[in-house]
Amino acid sequence: DAKTTQPPSMDCAEGRAANLPCNHSTISGNEYVYWYRQIHSQGPQYIIHGLKNNETNEMASLIITEDRKSSTLILPHATLRDTAVYYCIVRGTYNAGNMLTFGGGTRLMVKP
């Protein structure tokens, strides 16, 4: 699975959109981009995933560039409860164990 690069930390004002970038320049055609978050010491929580097209659900939007080398997770109206570590993970369909490889993630601090 391709490696990802994320900024170690970001701040966001409450009520504003939080845009979290992820670089995955070696991604191949059958690899999905996944986003998870971990609030304090809880178990990671799935947010969204995508292959080529942009995706939106009730939690967030995922924007994937046309060349698929980078993506952005957008939390449209960040709240204090969105303070967490956000992990961008690339996983291929050939990954026989459906495993996830976690990097360091981005620590998002939402401030009042």
Place this chain on the structure above:
Amino acid sequence: NAGVTQTPKFRILKIGQSMTLQCAQDMNHNYMYWYRQDPGMGLKLIYYSVGAGITDKGEVPNGYNVSRSTTEDFPLRLELAAPSQTSVYFCASTGTGPGEQYFGPGTRLTVT
């Protein structure tokens, strides 16, 4: 659905003791995983299973053993506990295809 459950929530072990961390899921998922997370770090895969009776090593398997006799349960055994095994342990499960992994609440283990 209870999702993924883990017991115990907390445990303190003395060096050289053994214990089993329990994990169960009620979603009929084929794939199950054990991760460990050291302070300030991302999750690392210890062992995984693609179905009952089938297990395989992850990135950091030394000092651990697993078994998968049923679809629902995936216990993690620590033999001869060492201080380096002080960590938070997360169990997860997923079905086939590119869907999300569901994580348990974690077990916080201290070895002194």
